[in-house]
Structure formats: C-alpha cells, structure tokens
Amino acid sequence: MVSADTLEPSVQPGPPSAEKPLLSVEGLTRVYGKRIGCADVSFELFPGEVLAVVGESGSGKTTLLNCISSRLAPTCGTVHYRMRDGASADIYKMSEAERRYLMRTDWGFVHQNPIDGLRMTVSAGANVGERLMAVGNRHYGNIRRAAIDWLARVEIGEDRVDDQPRTFSGGMRQRLQIARNLVTEPRLVFMDEPTGGLDVSVQARLLDLLRGLVSDLGLAVVVVTHDLAVARLLSDRMIVMKDGRVIEAGLTDRVLDDPRAPYTQLLVSSILQV
Numbered sequence: 001m002v003s004a005d006t007l008e009p010s011v012q013p014g015p016p017s018a019e020k021p022l023l024s025v026e027g028l029t030r031v032y033g034k035r036i037g038c039a040d041v042s043f044e045l046f047p048g049e050v051l052a053v054v055g056e057s058g059s060g061k062t063t064l065l066n067c068i069s070s071r072l073a074p075t076c077g078t079v080h081y082r083m084r085d086g087a088s089a090d091i092y093k094m095s096e097a098e099r100r101y102l103m104r105t106d107w108g109f110v111h112q113n114p115i116d117g118l119r120m121t122v123s124a125g126a127n128v129g130e131r132l133m134a135v136g137n138r139h140y141g142n143i144r145r146a147a148i149d150w151l152a153r154v155e156i157g158e159d160r161v162d163d164q165p166r167t168f169s170g171g172m173r174q175r176l177q178i179a180r181n182l183v184t185e186p187r188l189v190f191m192d193e194p195t196g197g198l199d200v201s202v203q204a205r206l207l208d209l210l211r212g213l214v215s216d217l218g219l220a221v222v223v224v225t226h227d228l229a230v231a232r233l234l235s236d237r238m239i240v241m242k243d244g245r246v247i248e249a250g251l252t253d254r255v256l257d258d259p260r261a262p263y264t265q266l267l268v269s270s271i272l273q274v
C-alpha cells in the first residue's frame with residue numbers, strides 16, 4: 001500500500017483540466033504462480049502526459065507495461081482506454097480484432113531492442129510505410145513521401161530509405177522504430193527502456209529527439225526505465241515500483257528532488273553518487 005504522504009492528492013487526479021483520462025488503471029495485479037509480477041497498481045494517464053515507471057530490476061515494470069498495453073492479461077484489475085469517440089473501453093473486454101486495430105493505429109510500442117519492433121528484412125521505408133497501409137493508406141507515392149518525411153524527422157537520410165534496418169547502427173534502428181510507431185500519429189505510446197542498450201552519447205541524442213517529438217505531437221507516453229535521468233528528461237509524473245507495488249508516485253521533479261519513501265531516497269541517492 002502507498003502511504004498518504006508519498007502520494008500527493010494534487011497529482012493523483014492528473015493535470016488540473018476538464019480533460020478525462022486517456023488511460024485508467026485500477027487495482028491491476030498480475031501473478032506468475034506464487035510470484036508477484038505487479039500488485040494492486042492504480043493510476044490515470046491524461047492526454048499529452050508522460051508517465052515514467054521506475055524501479056530496480058524485477059520490480060514489476062515490464063509486467064505492468066505489458067498488462068496495460070494489452071499484451072499480458074492481468075490476474076485482476078482493469079485497464080480502461082478512452083477511444084477517439086470519447087467512450088471509455090475496458091481493453092480486456094474488447095475483441096482481439098478491436099485490440100489489434102488499437103495497437104496499429106492509436107497506440108505505439110517502442111521496444112528496448114529495435115529488432116522486436118522492426119521488420120529487419122524489409123526496407124526502412126517499408127517499415128514506416130506499412131504502418132500507414134495498415135490504417136488504410138493506399139497511394140504508393142504518398143506513403144513513400146510520408147516515410148521519407150518521417151525518416152528525416154528521426155535524422156535518417158533519404159538515401160537510406162531503401163536500405164534494410166539490419167544495415168543500420170543500434171541508434172538508427174531505434175530511431176527507425178520510433179518513426180514506425182509515430183507515423184500513424186498515435187495518441188498513446190508505450191516505451192520499454194527506449195534508450196537501453198545504446199552508448200551513452202547515442203542515448204543522449206535519442207532522448208533529446210524523443211523529448212522533441214513527444215512534445216511536438218502532444219503524445220501521452222508510459223515509459224518504463226530503470227534510468228532516473230531518462231525519467232527526469234522525459235516525464236511529467238512518475239511512479240516508483242518495488243516488489244511489484246507502487247511505493248511512491250508524484251510529479252517527476254518532486255519525486256526526484258524530494259523523495260519521500262525510503263526506497264526512493266535510496267534509489268535517488270545511489271544514482272547521484274555515481
């Protein structure tokens with residue numbers, strides 16, 4: 001359970017606006033046999049808001065991300081998503097086809113390892129273009145133009161449009177995966193350690209790029225990271241997990257500058273000492 005002083009009432013209902021939450025997670029629990037993946041997690045995410053989920057290895061971040069992105073059925077609890085028509089839908093009561101459509105259009109998922117989110121044996125342009133085709137675009141010229149535009153936005157030159165991502169560096173692959181996800185202008189993007197596994201200098205550039213895109217497109221994002229610097233740079237709010245539970249939640253600057261839970265204090269101070 002999260003104690004009252006680690007959860008600020010002012011941040012729990014989200015930003016002070018009349019907007020309704022895009023994502024509402026209530027009492028989400030996932031167990032693997034006797035092991036807890038995540039337990040009793042509740043939060044709301046508002047349009048255009050970036051939420052970081054932080055915690056050490058094994059704290060339940062990936063389990064939570066998979067449950068809220070409809071990749072892993074929770075043991076109990078609910079996840080509601082506000083559709084474009086304003087209706088709130090329980091993602092686990094949708095048909096498989098509805099869920100897939102959502103994942104292709106309104107949602108994006110950026111994997112830590114770009115190989116998991118790209119098709120390695122088709123061209124970079126096709127990787128981006130096929131997401132557009134999946135939402136009904138048919139005009140080859142327009143699709144190619146949009147793909148080239150998006151490659152430019154993620155700093156991949158037009159001369160690489162016909163190259164396969166297996167010929168790209170790790171950083172380029174990750175930027176391509178981001179373009180593939182964002183080309184359909186999703187409203188919500190899930191990111192699992194998006195800068196993990198990259199060199200520090202590449203990470204910094206990618207983070208900058210991501211921050212710009214998220215703000216330009218007004219994206220709502222749930223980003224899982226064990227890196228507090230990533231949380232600081234990208235997120236408005238954060239939740240800290242330990243042993244599958246949320247032990248602290250609040251505005252990112254508040255949590256990092258004035259952590260209240262002893263575990264968060266330890267996490268923050270251990271990073272600062274590095």
Ligand SMILES: Nc1ncnc2c1ncn2[C@@H]1O[C@H](COP(=O)(O)OP(=O)(O)OP(=O)(O)O)[C@@H](O)[C@H]1O
Nearest residue numbers: 032035036037056057058059060061062063064226
């Ligand atoms: N498929 C699985 N079968 C059994 N237990 C699992 C499975 N996946 C995760 N767990 C357990 O659930 C708990 C949370 O794991 P999870 O992968 O969600 O944590 P994490 O914070 O994402 O860790 P990491 O940062 O290392 O990826 C851990 O105790 C883990 O051993």
